[in-house]
Amino acid sequence: MRGLILAATIAASCSVAAAEVPSTLTILEGEALIVRGSGRVHAAEGVRLSPGDIVETGASTFAQVELSDQSVVQFGPSTRVMINGSTAKSKPERWLYLMEGWMKMSGAKRDAASGPPFDLRAPLFEIPANPGVVVLRATPGELNLFVERGDARLAERHPGAQPTMVSLRAGDYYRRKAPARGSVNPGPMQAFLGDMPRFFRDSLPLRIDRYRDHPVQPKEAPDFxxxxxxxxxxxxxxxxxxxxxxxxxxxxxxxxxxxxxxxxxxxxxxxxxxxxxxxKPKEPPAPPRGTVAVTRPAPAASTASP
Known part of the structure; x- marks a missing residue:
């Protein structure tokens, strides 16, 4: 039964409008899992990602996903991210939710045919879609971010308060430890650069055309x-x-x-x-013992002439 459900889910994810290329995992070095529906599948190059999928990379894994808005995200080791988990239909939107890990996000010039852009969200921050390039490492309580190219606007999230907007420029390094506000310094910190995944240092090719008409079906993985x-x-x-x-x-x-x-x-x-x-709706209480329900006769219909 689970296999039939998985097959139906995969088929649904492949039935996408011709004008839009689905978000696709195009490069994978190492192992990764995808939580899909009520099960898990093994990630593989060419697998299309469905709304609600959660990608989890291994301890030494690198993955590249080419999103349907033509932007590109790369995931480093021990990263967990949800792809557009919202079910709201009133306001079309798309986003990534980063629970923790390494990410490099490269924006693209907007194309109306590609639909709404992908924003980036996390427990501590939100970054609206933009054509720049940012590299970041996040946990639920800390964020380290470097703006590699272009400008970026970041919203610091605070419990019970309005977000605080922070403007960043190319070359800025931003760091925040909750609950304090973040700080901005020019140039990346050496420790951050030293820990950054080596794949993030290179400009990798786009490979979506390889899988545009040949999506790969993932194999089932152990349940979670x-x-x-x-x-x-x-x-x-x-x-x-x-x-x-x-x-x-x-x-x-x-x-x-x-x-x-x-x-x-x-x-x-x-x-x-x-x-x-x-x-469940509660039934009305039963009448006490010994009581007799009295039914009053209905009043007789009047026969008097008007």
Whole structure:
């Protein structure tokens, strides 16, 4: 059954309008997994990415994804990122949500035929789409970012407050440790450059044409446990709530269900799925014993002439 569901999901991801080339994984060095629907598949060059996919790279992996808005993102080791997980239809939008890891994002000149651009979001920041190039390393509590080319605008996110906008120029290095505000320095920090994945230093070729008409179907991978996706289940509401619909079948797995219940305060939207009986309409209380229900006769219809 799972194989049939996976095949249907893959087929749906391939039925994309002819005017748009789907986001595609075009370079992969090392191993990576894709959390798709309620299962996982092995990443491979040529695999198309569907809305809601979560890409997870290995400890020594490099991956390049050519997005459907013609921009390019590269992922370094131990990186976890969601591709456009929103289900909202009222406002067309596309975004990447970086939970943690290394990323290099190279923008492209806007083309109306390619649809809305991809913004970058994370627990600490948001970066609107732009044609520049930024390299960054992020965790839920820290961000280090270097503007390699062009300009960039970054919104610092603060709990319970409006974001703070920061303007960055080519050559700026930005660093922030929550909850403090970030700081900007000219030129990259040596420690940051020393840790940066070597592939980020090169200009790699675009390879989308190789897979434009020949998408690769991914192979099934071992299922995921609660611990594998815990960070996503405990993410901000706009990220985690759509996952509830994709993963609701996991609530029938005993180990996953037990972990959901133990952490329910972090994702309370799972309560109706775990305990549906609490949300059923309540029946009216029965009358006390010994009472007799009295039925009053209906009043007779009047026959008087007007």
């Amino acid at each position: 446990a609660y611990a594998d996706v815990e960070a996503w289940l405990k993410a901000e509401p706009s990220v985690r709530r759509p996952l509830m619909q994709r993963w609701r079948g996991k609530a029938r797995e005993q180990a996953f269900r037990t972990a959901l219940i133990a952490n329910l305060s972090a994702h309370p939207e799972w309560d109706p799925i775990l305990f549906p009986e609490k949300y």
